[in-house]
Amino acid sequence: MFENLSERLERSFKILKGEGKITEINVAETLKDVRKALLEADVNYKVAKTFTDTVKQKALGQNVLTAVKPGQMMVKIVHDELAELMGGQATDLNLTGRPTVILMAGLNGAGKTTMSGKLALRLKTQNHKKPLLAACDTFRPAAMEQLRVLAEQVGVPCYLEEGATDPIAVAKNAIQEAKSKNYDVVIVDTAGRQSIDEELMVQIEQIKAAVNPHETLLVVDAMTGQDAVNTAKTFNERLEIDGVILTKLDGDTRGGAALSIRTVVTKPIKFVGTGEKMEALDVFHPDRMADRILGMGDIVSFVERAQQQFDEEEAKRLEKKIAKNKFDYNDFLGQIQQIKRMGNIKDLASMIPGVGKALKDVDIDDNAFKSVEAMIGSMTPYEREHPECINMSRKQRIAKGSGNSIDEVNRITKQFEQMRKMMRQMTNPKMAKAMAQMQRMRKF
Numbered sequence: 001m002f003e004n005l006s007e008r009l010e011r012s013f014k015i016l017k018g019e020g021k022i023t024e025i026n027v028a029e030t031l032k033d034v035r036k037a038l039l040e041a042d043v044n045y046k047v048a049k050t051f052t053d054t055v056k057q058k059a060l061g062q063n064v065l066t067a068v069k070p071g072q073m074m075v076k077i078v079h080d081e082l083a084e085l086m087g088g089q090a091t092d093l094n095l096t097g098r099p100t101v102i103l104m105a106g107l108n109g110a111g112k113t114t115m116s117g118k119l120a121l122r123l124k125t126q127n128h129k130k131p132l133l134a135a136c137d138t139f140r141p142a143a144m145e146q147l148r149v150l151a152e153q154v155g156v157p158c159y160l161e162e163g164a165t166d167p168i169a170v171a172k173n174a175i176q177e178a179k180s181k182n183y184d185v186v187i188v189d190t191a192g193r194q195s196i197d198e199e200l201m202v203q204i205e206q207i208k209a210a211v212n213p214h215e216t217l218l219v220v221d222a223m224t225g226q227d228a229v230n231t232a233k234t235f236n237e238r239l240e241i242d243g244v245i246l247t248k249l250d251g252d253t254r255g256g257a258a259l260s261i262r263t264v265v266t267k268p269i270k271f272v273g274t275g276e277k278m279e280a281l282d283v284f285h286p287d288r289m290a291d292r293i294l295g296m297g298d299i300v301s302f303v304e305r306a307q308q309q310f311d312e313e314e315a316k317r318l319e320k321k322i323a324k325n326k327f328d329y330n331d332f333l334g335q336i337q338q339i340k341r342m343g344n345i346k347d348l349a350s351m352i353p354g355v356g357k358a359l360k361d362v363d364i365d366d367n368a369f370k371s372v373e374a375m376i377g378s379m380t381p382y383e384r385e386h387p388e389c390i391n392m393s394r395k396q397r398i399a400k401g402s403g404n405s406i407d408e409v410n411r412i413t414k415q416f417e418q419m420r421k422m423m424r425q426m427t428n429p430k431m432a433k434a435m436a437q438m439q440r441m442r443k444f
Contacts, residue, residue, distance in 0.1 A: 006293055009037050009078070027059050030074060042225035044260040047085070055081050079290045085259060086286035091243060091268035095127065097214045099178040100185045105204055105235055106219035108192040111247040111273060113143050115219045116189040117150030118273070118281040119245075123185055124156060132183040134174035135160035136167040136207065139191035147189050154278055157183070167191065167203065168210045175211060188213070196231065201238045208239060216241045217270065220257065222249045228257040232265045243270035246284070258289065322423045329376045329384040332416060336369050372412055374402035387416065 031052045038048040058077050094100070102119070106112040120131040133151045135158060137143035144160045151158035159174040171188050178186045190207055193200045208216060218241045220228040228246075235241055244261055249272045261269060269284040321327050376384065378401030383390055390398070390413060399409045 009034060009294060024060060027056055027074075031056050031059075034078065038259070041259065042257070044226065044229060044264055047260050047263045050263075051081060051085055075294060079294055082259070082290035082293060083287040085263060086289055087262045087268045087284075088286055090283050090285045091270055093270065094214045094242070095123075095129070095185065099132075099175065099183055100215070101175060101211050101213040102185060102187045102215045102217060103204075103208055103211065103213035104187060104189050104217055104219060105239060105241070106192055107195065107221075107231060108140075110192070110219045110221045112192055112219040113137070113146050113189050114150065115245050115247060115271075115273065115281070116147060116187050117154055117156075118278050119217075119271070120151070120156040120185075120187055121154035121278050122271075122281050123187075124154070129184040130182065131156050131185040131187055132174065132178045132181075133158040134171060134186055134188045136170045136174070136188050137191040138164050138167045138170065139193075143189065143191070150278070168207055171207055171211050196234050201235075205238060215243065217243050217245055219245045219247060220261075222246045222257045222272075225257055226260070229260045229264050232261050232267070236265050236267060241265075241267055243268050245269075245271045245273065245281075247273040249273060262286075325420065325424050327420050327423060328387055329379060329416070333373065333376050333384075336372065339369075371402070371404055371408060375399075375404055375409060375412055378402040387413070387420070 034055070035048050035052045038051065039045065043051075055074075055077055058081070059074060093102070104112050104116050104119075116133055120133050123129040123131045133147055133156055135144040135147045137147075144162075148158045148160060159170075159177050161170050161173070164170050167190065174188065175186050177183075188207070188211060190204050191200065216239055218232055218235050218239075220231055222228060224231075232241075232244055244265070244267060246258055246261075246269055249258065258269065258272075261267075272282050272284050274280045274282050318327065318331060321331060375398055378398045379390075383394060383398075395409045395413065396406060398404075399406045402409070404412075
């Protein structure tokens, strides 16, 4: 995401490279390029102009220290203003209701029903809530079935009424169901249309009046750029939304919607969709997004995603196996699956400072692990548990069964053994003691 904007901003800052100080002339030249970069990223024209005017005013008012180069100072100012432009800080959901009612709104194709399922999963796993999904899109019968399937997938109950034609009645009944069965949150999935029309707006206004939601969230497609901003503006004027969920942000290299919505609609972006998997829903942190736009990575979000997949008991079990050199292919497969659940591989790489820029022209296939998974799948249970038993004849059978060449199997088994050896060394008491001493020395 934001690849094009990141590249253009980097080129803009080069104008100040080598300059001794910030002046009105070099700032004007830099910001002219920054404004072009924002407009090319599909940022609203008024937003881009106000943004560059604010940056100019702050840049000219800075007393630049000799230790700080003008280009570095400009990056800092632009970073802070980008974060402010997108809301300044993350905004939490209002979950004070008993039950909390969340109304989902949006146009067809934005991913509203899928986002309802993703939000339910997040509330269940991250907030430890008991959510209920309510299928209130009576306009499109397939939406009810889609929500039911998603609910099963994420392990959350779904309230639906087959053949129902009154979405208001369904929504009210769903809330009663939640009260009677002690569900914490009701997520009301409503009907969308191909475009905004009066019938849609009246219907969703009536649903909102009937259920009095604690949160009204608008789901918009980030890839539609300024159309997403205009959609948000129209819905907010009629519904008074509480926040926005941006979908397909991982597929938008420009990012104009994310940079414009907060200013135009004056409502926060609360979540962003970062992939197709049901876990791919992140809280929107403006400061972290500014880091990523300016090529600084987002290591905090990377660690948070890793922690979501981290099982402390499993880690202790693995540590014991590694110490005894018993780490096997079953464990290896489990680690691969954990990494895959964290999300898109290239997106993860872009969160590590410096790595995203290095990999911008590299095509990272999300199916890169498939050959390894196929190879492990072709092993017998005994072979998985006893990697040392895999000789040449077994490798030939594994290669045939997995569709890999014998060279590929040799390469993977060799890498596995190297990794196993390295992991064993890391758990060696002497090595651990030496690393602890080095860590203490760094503090002095």
